[in-house]
Amino acid sequence: MSDTLTSRLAGFHKLSMVARHEKLAEMLNLSEEDLAQLQGISALQPGLANQMIENAVGTFSLPLGLGLNLQVNGKDYLVPMAVEEPSVVAAVSFASKIVREAGGFTAETDEPIMIGQVQLTRYGDPTEATQKILAAREAILALANSFHPSMVKRGGGCKDIEVRVLPAPEGPRGEPLLVVHLVIDTQDAMGANLINTMAEGVAPLIEQLTGGKVYLRILSNLADRRLARAMCRIPLEALSDFDMPGASIAEGIYQASRFALADPYRAATHNKGIMNGIDSVAIATGQDWRAIEAGAHAFACRDGQYRPLSTWHVEGGHLVGRIELPMALGTVGGPIKVHPGVQIAMKLVNISSARELSMVFAAVGLAQNFAAVRALGSIGIQKGHMALHARCVAVTAGARGDWVEKIAELLVTAGHVKVEKARELIASLSEEDFRAATGTEG
Numbered sequence: 001m002s003d004t005l006t007s008r009l010a011g012f013h014k015l016s017m018v019a020r021h022e023k024l025a026e027m028l029n030l031s032e033e034d035l036a037q038l039q040g041i042s043a044l045q046p047g048l049a050n051q052m053i054e055n056a057v058g059t060f061s062l063p064l065g066l067g068l069n070l071q072v073n074g075k076d077y078l079v080p081m082a083v084e085e086p087s088v089v090a091a092v093s094f095a096s097k098i099v100r101e102a103g104g105f106t107a108e109t110d111e112p113i114m115i116g117q118v119q120l121t122r123y124g125d126p127t128e129a130t131q132k133i134l135a136a137r138e139a140i141l142a143l144a145n146s147f148h149p150s151m152v153k154r155g156g157g158c159k160d161i162e163v164r165v166l167p168a169p170e171g172p173r174g175e176p177l178l179v180v181h182l183v184i185d186t187q188d189a190m191g192a193n194l195i196n197t198m199a200e201g202v203a204p205l206i207e208q209l210t211g212g213k214v215y216l217r218i219l220s221n222l223a224d225r226r227l228a229r230a231m232c233r234i235p236l237e238a239l240s241d242f243d244m245p246g247a248s249i250a251e252g253i254y255q256a257s258r259f260a261l262a263d264p265y266r267a268a269t270h271n272k273g274i275m276n277g278i279d280s281v282a283i284a285t286g287q288d289w290r291a292i293e294a295g296a297h298a299f300a301c302r303d304g305q306y307r308p309l310s311t312w313h314v315e316g317g318h319l320v321g322r323i324e325l326p327m328a329l330g331t332v333g334g335p336i337k338v339h340p341g342v343q344i345a346m347k348l349v350n351i352s353s354a355r356e357l358s359m360v361f362a363a364v365g366l367a368q369n370f371a372a373v374r375a376l377g378s379i380g381i382q383k384g385h386m387a388l389h390a391r392c393v394a395v396t397a398g399a400r401g402d403w404v405e406k407i408a409e410l411l412v413t414a415g416h417v418k419v420e421k422a423r424e425l426i427a428s429l430s431e432e433d434f435r436a437a438t439g440t441e442g
């Protein structure tokens with residue numbers, strides 16, 4: 001996708017999947033192979049799966065949807081989202097449509113700095129041990145970087161060391177914890193493997209310098225030097241809906257923000273909504289979403305209470321939303337150049353660096369959150385969500401083909417999106433209709 005193409009594809013969701021493919025092929029100049037990948041024809045093959053993980057017995061698919069309308073720092077993005085939950089893709093597209101009309105998201109991100117931890121024990125006096133380690137800073141940096149010379153050539157690598165002395169936790173042994181942090185620039189890689197190699201590589205030198213014993217040598221998933229931030233400002237009048245003025249909708253969103261700030265029970269759900277969007281694009285683009293989740297939730301607790309990752313308030317006639325969270329992403333490494341589905345997802349999102357991808361992720365998280373709190377603070381989540389969930393309910397009840405949409409519509413009209421109701425509707429069809437609905441021979 002060229003940088004000037006639009007992600008504003010009005011009515012895309014009303015097209016058939018074939019028509020969506022045609023639209024994408026035309027817009028993005030997709031090859032036959034790309035289209036085959038989207039259609040699942042050349043999806044991850046068992047042979048490759050067997051090379052990716054252990055004890056492979058097959059592959060597992062998820063729907064891939066496209067989040068639309070997203071504009072970040074003036075550039076449009078199509079957002080590939082692998083997710084099983086209805087309404088997530090619609091919600092991101094919906095929110096992004098409102099935000100783009102208000103000028104789009106602005107976003108920024110830190111340098112790709114990660115931390116490798118080396119745990120030192122039996123070091124004697126903590127101050128003396130700290131001094132010995134810091135005095136050997138250059139030797140430790142040189143040793144760490146010797147394990148990844150290509151990272152140094154790219155401008156990355158181990159940049160600094162820090163020593164932390166932490167109070168001993170409860171227990172029989174009283175020694176304070178001494179942890180050496182390697183501060184590593186991982187460039188376009190998420191970085192776990194290269195950080196772990198460096199951490200393991202410098203451990204013998206740290207033992208030699210201090211006479212101590214090293215135990216753990218591993219990256220930290222609390223990637224708080226690698227934060228991504230996104231922001232949006234929406235004029236209040238652009239929010240009016242459900243026969244409510246924009247100021248009332250904004251008030252509901254502000255109340256949602258206050259609730260999440262004050263109460264961890266609410267903050268957990270607020271952040272789950274944010275991760276609906278972020279995890280979906282993380283899975284599609286081959287990221288380690290467990291690492292992203294771990295980092296996000298640890299960051300949410302940074303002042304000792306679990307807090308929301310985004311906040312909303314009204315300022316000068318606008319609703320202002322902000323999100324900030326750790327974003328350890330890669331455009332190389334892990335499964336990124338291996339999984340064929342990731343290749344097509346990367347083509348769709350069209351970013352040129354891990355940092356650019358981080359800003360898209362942050363904006364997707366904020367968009368997802370906006371759609372949820374807008375509904376929650378006004379008419380409630382069920383109307384929009386259950387209308388889209390109705391198709392799953394219809395399938396669960398046995399409907400197939402064209403009848404899925406028809407049964408779903410009847411469920412929404414009845415205001416009763418339940419499997420029993422769907423079964424009742426199917427049972428009320430004629431036998432011929434039922435065979436058509438279920439694809440059975442009768």
Ligand SMILES: CC(C)(COP(=O)([O-])OP(=O)([O-])OC[C@H]1O[C@@H](n2cnc3c(N)ncnc32)[C@H](O)[C@@H]1OP(=O)([O-])[O-])[C@@H](O)C(=O)NCCC(=O)NCCSC(=O)C[C@@](C)(O)CC(=O)[O-]
Binds near residue numbers: 093375381388
């Ligand atoms: C569902 C909507 C978007 C409908 O909202 P609507 O008012 O029917 O949407 P619209 O008809 O005004 O359409 C506006 C745009 O939204 C998109 N859109 C609209 N409909 C579709 C669709 N069917 N498929 C794909 N895209 C759709 C599409 O881009 C469309 O533009 P257009 O193409 O028409 O120019 C709205 O009700 C909504 O955002 N609801 C919130 C849904 C939500 O947040 N779901 C997340 C799952 S719930 C959860 O797990 C998290 C939670 C809630 O617990 C988090 C928390 O508590 O904070």
Ligand SMILES: NC(=O)C1=CN([C@@H]2O[C@H](COP(=O)(O)OP(=O)(O)OC[C@H]3O[C@@H](n4cnc5c(N)ncnc54)[C@H](O)[C@@H]3O)[C@@H](O)[C@H]2O)C=CC1
Binds near residue numbers: 150151191330335
């Ligand atoms: N706690 C955690 O989060 C852990 C995660 N992992 C896994 O580690 C994997 C990620 O490790 P990585 O080190 O990122 O992958 P990786 O081991 O594939 O290394 C990335 C490689 O890409 C090369 N490279 C090429 N171009 C680059 C560029 N522009 N910028 C940076 N590197 C470039 C680097 O030299 C490096 O060899 C993920 O699969 C993750 O699941 C592994 C252990 C623990």
